[in-house]
Amino acid sequence: MYVCLCRAVSETTIVDAIRGGATTVEAVGQACAAGTNCGKCRTSIEFMILREQELVSLAGREQRETPP
């Protein structure tokens, strides 16, 4: 779905930017322009960054806890 309507940026593109190393709303903006116009979607982008970080840490924990 489109998260940033001003720049027509979809959730997938933003997630790609975050997985590509963007850890702040500004960095996401630089990577894909999302959130750089009216700024109304910035809260959603912040939420997505937190969600991705949570997913990464969950995956890390799973790997450590799963016996080989």
Add this chain to the structure above:
Amino acid sequence: MNEQIIEALNGLISTELVAVNQYFMHAKLCDHWGFERLASHFREDSMEEMRDIEAYMDRVLLLGGLPNLQRLDSFQVGETVAEAFDLGIALETRAVDQLKAAVRLVDDAGDVGTFELLTPKVPEEEAQLDWLTTQKGLLEQLGEQLYLSLQVGE
């Protein structure tokens, strides 16, 4: 007390403004994708929400306030019909809760006029939510291809 009621009505207006825009956007997208039946339903829902806004604006003015059409919350737009339903369900669920809270507020305040205005809106919003939920269910049960093939044409 009137200020609190005016604020609640303006809150409803904000949510309805999002609904007007989100539904209209999805109507135009569905039309663009060729799902004309869905498009006309979303379009009608958008118009319905606009009529609600008009009624809430009239009430705010009657109570001595100024309707706030400037406060538009952010919303998202679906890239698929399934996403449009999910976004609609999330929005309409929030709208129904907000409307019920407003009904309780005006009931406690003894504002019978606003109460009479708001109560019939509850089943209307619930019907919109029900339609969206049913469509999502149909899409899942029939499969996307079959469901969407039924939405092509006037």
